[in-house]
Amino acid sequence: MKIVFISPDDFAPWRKPLRLNIPEADVFAWGVDSIDENEIDYALVWKPAPGLLARFRNLKGIINLGAGVDALLQDHTLPQAVPLVRLVDERLTSGMVEYMVHWVLHFHRDLHVYARQQRARVWTQHDNADTQKRRVGILGLGELGQGCAHALLMLGFESLSGWSRTPKDLPGVRSFAGEDGLKPFLRQCEILLCLLPHTAATQGLLNAETLAELPQGAFIVNAGRGGLVVDDDLIAALESGHIAAAALDVFNTEPLPDDHPYWAMDNVFVTPHIASLTTPMSSSEIIAKTIRALENGEAPDNLVDFDQGY
Numbered sequence: 001m002k003i004v005f006i007s008p009d010d011f012a013p014w015r016k017p018l019r020l021n022i023p024e025a026d027v028f029a030w031g032v033d034s035i036d037e038n039e040i041d042y043a044l045v046w047k048p049a050p051g052l053l054a055r056f057r058n059l060k061g062i063i064n065l066g067a068g069v070d071a072l073l074q075d076h077t078l079p080q081a082v083p084l085v086r087l088v089d090e091r092l093t094s095g096m097v098e099y100m101v102h103w104v105l106h107f108h109r110d111l112h113v114y115a116r117q118q119r120a121r122v123w124t125q126h127d128n129a130d131t132q133k134r135r136v137g138i139l140g141l142g143e144l145g146q147g148c149a150h151a152l153l154m155l156g157f158e159s160l161s162g163w164s165r166t167p168k169d170l171p172g173v174r175s176f177a178g179e180d181g182l183k184p185f186l187r188q189c190e191i192l193l194c195l196l197p198h199t200a201a202t203q204g205l206l207n208a209e210t211l212a213e214l215p216q217g218a219f220i221v222n223a224g225r226g227g228l229v230v231d232d233d234l235i236a237a238l239e240s241g242h243i244a245a246a247a248l249d250v251f252n253t254e255p256l257p258d259d260h261p262y263w264a265m266d267n268v269f270v271t272p273h274i275a276s277l278t279t280p281m282s283s284s285e286i287i288a289k290t291i292r293a294l295e296n297g298e299a300p301d302n303l304v305d306f307d308q309g310y
């Protein structure tokens with residue numbers, strides 16, 4: 001079996017975990033090893049150049065080395081008959097849970113206010129909000145959204161809700177779904193966590209009209225994708241104070257351009273797409289499981305639905 005690794009990231013940390021988990025495979029690094037494209041069975045990819053995957057004529061599977069497949073699906077030459085699997089990994093989920101819980105607690109406990117006070121040498125105490133009553137909403141109740149919901153419930157955030165395409169029956173989480181459910185969902189979110197994939201249906205979902213539905217002084221954390229947000233509309237809402245603060249990990253253009261207003265806004269916290277990172281050791285086990293399923297003629301977990309775009 002022959003596997004190609006195509007990623008802007010270094011192959012070195014992957015070599016040993018892949019050898020341990022798929023000993024029967026020869027793994028080649030694109031751009032480093034010499035490769036006969038027709039002999040490759042599986043491609044492990046993160047943001048391959050558009051058109052590249054179409055050159056591998058005999059692929060049995062494409063495995064995305066991240067959860068979001070939006071960049072891949074923009075490649076109109078992507079072979080649609082080849083199963084495409086996205087990464088679902090407990091380590092990826094726990095990384096996202098840490099990121100989201102951090103920001104929920106940060107905003108819930110007014111740490112953004114105390115940071116401003118410190119710079120102005122101001123000693124003023126504010127009441128601590130009631131965790132049980134703090135209304136936290138999660139856009140996207142998939143693998144990552146549900147992981148975050150679970151962790152927040154454990155911390156006592158009992159006024160929790162979520163929005164997804166299909167309704168969910170999750171203990172402790174009020175479910176909103178579909179287009180009709182979006183505005184009622186937003187109206188009751190004091191802290192909004194965005195964990196939607198970027199698809200044709202979610203492009204620009206957070207815009208002037210939808211942001212206006214959030215309560216005055218709401219907080220936003222976006223670790224889904226930058227394309228969910230109309231930046232000018234979010235900036236206007238942050239400047240007016242309608243949105244009190246935002247923590248943003250993903251952007252319409254990455255890296256975030258030097259002259260982007262987000263860098264200089266004191267109610268915006270920018271991180272460079274690190275909310276959760278793929279870990280070679282744990283991911284290699286999942287890649288091995290996916291390949292075994294495909295080799296046995298079984299449907300692997302986490303197949304991407306090309307029509308839905310995630």
Ligand code: NDP
Binds near residue numbers: 139198
């Ligand atoms: P899943 O596919 O498991 O979950 C996606 C969720 O979004 C589902 O609940 C789905 O609804 C919902 N959804 C999709 N389209 C719509 C729509 N049109 N309307 C309403 N709900 C919709 O994905 P993951 O949880 O694994 O990952 C989510 C995203 O997080 C990734 O696509 C990626 O963009 C981002 N990500 C970011 C990282 C970072 O470091 N910043 C790291 C990893 C992922 P339903 O349940 O009904 O299908």
Ligand code: OXD
Binds near residue numbers: 067092276
């Ligand atoms: C992503 C990832 O989809 O890193 O952003 O998994």
